[in-house]
Amino acid sequence: MIQVKNLSKHFGDLKAVDGITFEIEKGEIFGFLGPNGAGKTTTIRLLSCIIKPSSGTAFLDGHNILDDAMEIRKIVGVLTENPCLYERLTPVYNLDFFGKLYSIPAAVRAQRIEELLTMFDLNDRKNQKVETFSKGMRQKLALARALLHSPKILFLDEPTAALDPKTAKGVRDYIKKLSEEEERIIFISTHNLTEAEYLCNRVAVIDHGKIRGMGSPDELSRDIWKGQQVQIAIKNYNHQIQQTLKDLDIIKHFEFQNNILIIDVQDTLTDNPRIIEALVNAGAQIVSAEIKRHSLEEVYLNLIRD
């Protein structure tokens, strides 16, 4: 579990991270979204004990970042913004070196390196220098390094950047598997909102060092737009139907555009059946009805704009 308590990091007058608080449970994939310079990378550096906070603290699997840095470094894997690979060395040497730093026994290390290189399709290039690798291959190798010691907590900065669609899907599926089957905590910092929507149980949007919103995309949407919206396609919209809707006290607001009724309600679960029933009684010919979902992109842009 990760518990972040009022964590701040100042560089002179700049408040890179400004009193952020959140918790991440075991097995959760947590998305950290925000524009460039919002404080995402600084937060990862604070939580992986590369830098020290100006105030506040965080606990990772019970270890305090203020006084247990070495234990934290053993249980976290970090995919940094840059791949951080030794280009004049082979992928095997790169991984073996980090395996030694993580105190992985030699036999286990060799087996794990083989497994990861196979998983990321790098086995046939394992004895070539990294300087001959494409950007995507470097990213895969950096990801392999982050996973090498099977960390309990993974910090991934743009994990699928520079990957081709097939490999990116493979990485996403692997991340899901790590979370669902192995209950690892995955903290993803990304600009790829589609990916965040697909992968993350919850997201936090950070801007100018402060968290602007946090929760599942649906929860954030409800918070922003104060309730939910239902979209009902009707063939024969008329004055009687309009009056029926006006008479219903559960409807806060509605509008009709292009044969579709858009209705603001408080709770779709209890309100939808009553609305549909009222419309049918008023003679409405309903073609379809669905809850309008705001995309994570809409949520994100709304939070950043504010």
Added chain:
Amino acid sequence: MITKAIAVMKKDLKEISQTFQVFGVMIIIPIIFGVVFPIIIAVVAASIPPAEIGTLDFLINLYSGFFLMMGAIIPTVIASDSFAGEKERKTIEALLAAPISDSELFLGKVLVSFVPTVILTYLSATIFCVLVNLGLGTFKLPNLNFIFILLAAPLFTLLAIELTVFVSVKVKGFREAQQLAGAVLVPVLAIVFLNAFTTSIFMFPWNIILFASLIGADIGFYGLAVKKFGRENIISKI
């Protein structure tokens, strides 16, 4: 502690072995000191009258003292590259996120320069002695002065490397580190010329004072450098 430091040392040596710039310095300097200097001594010996034997002794003392300098010259490139190079190549962050202490990391980076420099210094000094003796046709080296120089060389080397690695931690790039590291040569040069004009610097009690000071400086500066290391300082210079 030593296992991880050795892992860092081996990794860096593997990288260095593939860089001609660094490799070149490591080969050329020992050849000049070990082979070219004895040839100069032999040529001078053949061209001066026996009455001017003092000139020859001065030359031998001067060149002997240069083996102290070797410990400051050879590691300049490697030690300057230690952290500054990793910052320039943007490889440092993964290393800082790994479970290796500041002390292990600093030691690893010091060893990368120290081990090959000491090996090359002794190898070159052995060749120097053999060639000087062969060139003069008599046993001249190693004399007591040269033995003390060879005992002091690793201590000088260690201090020079610690200073250079520490500079490399603090600056942004390799070139900046190398330029600042050049300052390390100044006090070494002073001792080299002092030794050439008066061999008493390596005689009792000055040798004891010098060794004690060097050991103290080596240990003291290592502790200070680790204390002032600061991962944050390194990451802020990327």
